[in-house]
Amino acid sequence: MPDTPQLQTQLDAIEARFRQRLDDELDTLDALSAQLQQNPDALPNLRDRLHKLAGSAGTFGYVELGVLARDLEEQAQQQLEATCLDPQALIALTKAGAQLRPLLQRSEQREAQPQQLDAGSPDDDRHRRIGLLIEDAGLARQMAQTLDSFGYQVIPFATPAAVQAAPSLDALIIDTSPPGNRLLEHPVFQQAPGQLPPLLIISSLDTFSSRLQAVRAGAVGFFTKPVDLPLLERRLERDFSSQQGGPFRVLIVDDDTELTARYQLVLSNAGIRVDTVSDANLLLDKMHKFIPEVVLMDLNMPEYSGPELAQVIRLDDDWLRVPIVYLSAETNAERQMSALLKAGDDFITKPISDSTLLTTVYARAQRARMVSDALARDSLTGLLKHADIKEQLELEAERAKRSQAPVSVAMIDIDHFKNVNDSYGHACGDNVIRALSNMLRQRLRKVDRLGRYGGEEFVAVLPGCSSKDATQLLESIREAFNALQFSSGGQQFHCSFSAGISACEADAWADEELLERADRALYRAKQSGRNRLCRDDGVPD
Template sequence: MHESEQLVAQLAALEERFRQRLHDELDELNHLADHLHRTPGALQDLRDRLHKLAGSAGTFGYAVLGERCRELEQRAQAELDAPHRSSAVLNSLAEATHHLNQLLEHTPDARTEHQRLDTPTTDEGDQRHIGLLVADDQMREQLERTLGSFGYQTSCFDNPTTLHQADHIDAMIVDTSPPGSTLLQDPVFRQRDAQSPPLLVISSQDNFTGRLHAVRVGAIGFFTKPVDLPMLESRLERCFNTLQGGPFRVLIIDDDTELSARYALVLSSAGMMVDTLSDPQQLLDKMTAFSPEVVLMDLSMPQYSGPELAQVIRLNDDWLRVPIVYLSAEVNAERQMSALLKAGDDFITKPISDSALLTTVYARAQRARMVSEALARDSLTGLLKHADIKEQVEIEAERALRTRSPLTVAMIDIDRFKSVNDRYGHASGDSVIRALSNLLRQRLRKIDRLGRYGGEEFVAVLPGCSEDDAFSILDSIRQAFSAVQFSSTQGKPFNCTFSAGISSCMAPGWNNSALLEDADRALYQAKESGRDRVCKAGVSSN
């Protein structure tokens, strides 16, 4: 069965389960309506059940029933808030509740087709193809050389039409120089949409008008000459790797099992990892085991409220950054605000369409991951910080020892970096550091771990990689880095090199603490031997 057909079948099965449950729900509502005058607490129970049904009925296609339940819920709540019960109001409420059964005779509303939130992906081995529309020969050559060093394939075009008609273009770089250029006003740029390849704009002028024109054609980056090419490449990489960290993890907390199952199905079909929880007493264990990036939580549940559970989550410092989105049929703005002020981050009013649910959760999860990454990683390079990369060395070393698999650690240091800062300025130095981090991230595997050890020094942890293979990989990166051309404020381009030392866990009697020490000694050997080279631990470079 095709994936979309399977999803439709699963959604239909959930809707059938809801229809079967609906008759029991309405019978219980009728029973409560009959006891409004005689049974203490019946009005509160009636209000709670109406609230629950108001949120779920519309989701499963009974929009008319859901709206009617919402109206009755509000009437019940108003009576609960009144200082004295009114027999006339209770009688009217009971009569209206009995008439809810008649709404089942209406055919459920046609469900809109489920929309999958797709993100373009490229296999790890595929080479990104960048289209260049750059008239300046020197600028074009710099772009080709630099992007080529970072593993991109480039093609040059003469006009916007041929660029947009080209096949397999993953991103576009357009130079709008000289001043007064109307290039971005070409109709092909104005016809761009969400499916068009990412666009980066280069300009000779840094002003509001130029940036506004770029935004209006959907540009994701704007760079003025002289262009910081490593920063441009960094923007490309960030664009291409939105979902590099794997599927988003979403936890749904709701006592309505059919409704949470539907939400889970919709989100998981869009590539998210979803878990559900109906018993709040298991909340702490579930948060620890699943480590969600977003929590979707019902506002009203038996014995517990959503804000109470949200505050329980916030008591743990490790979960302070996890967005909590309330799902509820509550429409009272004051109650919504009260819930948000206690511990929530957003509020979704039930019923919600599949596409709206996807968009909301995706946006929250994406932002949460970006914030988490920003806090856990070095701000300049995006790599792991000193303590984190040291921890990764220990983790991978223990795994290598346990599985008897190879592991290589590399210490990398930019040559004569102080002279770069002294001669070209710290901004240029930052550009060099960023360029090397981007190049390492691009050329190494996703399973490898990279960290900024301090200043201009980096550590790479390469699990499953022998010392000889690591040497070949790092030496090729060394050659590519030496070809990268940097711009300075003086307008004079310059190049940099790095030295590296590598150590492997394959030697007899190796231990965790020795890996970094041996790699550091090998790095020192590379520096003493003339720089711009890679040395193995215990092997002479001569």
């Protein structure tokens, strides 16, 4: 990411190009203004140029010029909508260029300097450090064992002061029991937001006031006793996932070269991937290649309008969830509403400060990613759904064939799961499913793909992983899952799983489907006694 001096240098270069263009724009406005008294047909062209100038001038720091251009644009629009032209108004518009040029010569300070938003740092693949401030020794021990099984590094604390003195944590779990406990009133937990790690609160009370107190302390999760540990771990994972992910992708559709370059530079400097389109004929091709999470669309362009292009995008069901944000100097509420009703999602009125641009894009992109992710994922486990994991498998298999790199697939099934539901109830069965999904997600790599194939069955796609490596990895997860202790109605029990593993390696590319081979290996693992792995060569491990 470029540093601030470099960014400012680049912004200055873009502004210099805009300043040169302004001279030509004002010369054109002078010519159009002079034509008005003899040729009123020049009024629409004058209005359009004033509109474009009103939108871009303020963004580049020419605030007064932009405000006056907008006022003149509105006067021109009023004349176009009138039943007959007002000679006095036309005379005033003939002086448009003369009114604007002096303002260009004023050295205005910029209304907004570019601001950097923290786009997050690359993950260093270390174990997450989870602090425990839990007085109940039994609960603390059980929680430490569970979190350790999921791959977290657990650090217990005896006092809030010890938390404050500890190295940085990724999350902190606090037990506020018994009722009347004033732990959250300790000065350590009265710090400003951002100075403490994400807090997860455990309480023996499930009341509005206890939840409100947790929120005021900065909690991101609230759990009542007895604690659903798999659900707590899932909340941890969800919070960590929201801090990660690749950079947002934003597509800018605008014919204004300098303005587009400025938007692109400001967004890119904040860690956002940006692509641009100025030719509408290339729009759909760019959409499919770039797959944007937000589209920034100029409202008025020479040969087409923003709403028209937005509707073209919406004709494809693949893009229904992508937010389209209009960028325009349009201030008329009715016209803004008309544009939004056709296909848009938001409206930013030019001139646009860098902070407004960044805030809007981040909010829209983050929300779009959350919605898209939620629709592709199973509601119970948060894993990819049946169709989505099959699609990921096809993509990884094709990639592996092109690169001649290995890829493995594991089909995983919880042993005797029907007995769990029959003996302890479906709610407890859901906990078992969530626990295994959380453990798989924690212990597999980020490049791996994981989905709930159906019921208690899971599929893991492991790119670059031989069958031997996949077997070793799944075996360690199997042992950890065996050690997990579940409870229901005062009864404790353990669960296990069986798995079938198939792979394509080097030149040994089989014609059969990887998933079918893994399924057959899973069947052999079950026939061999369950709680074991079996490769597609039929050899139990």
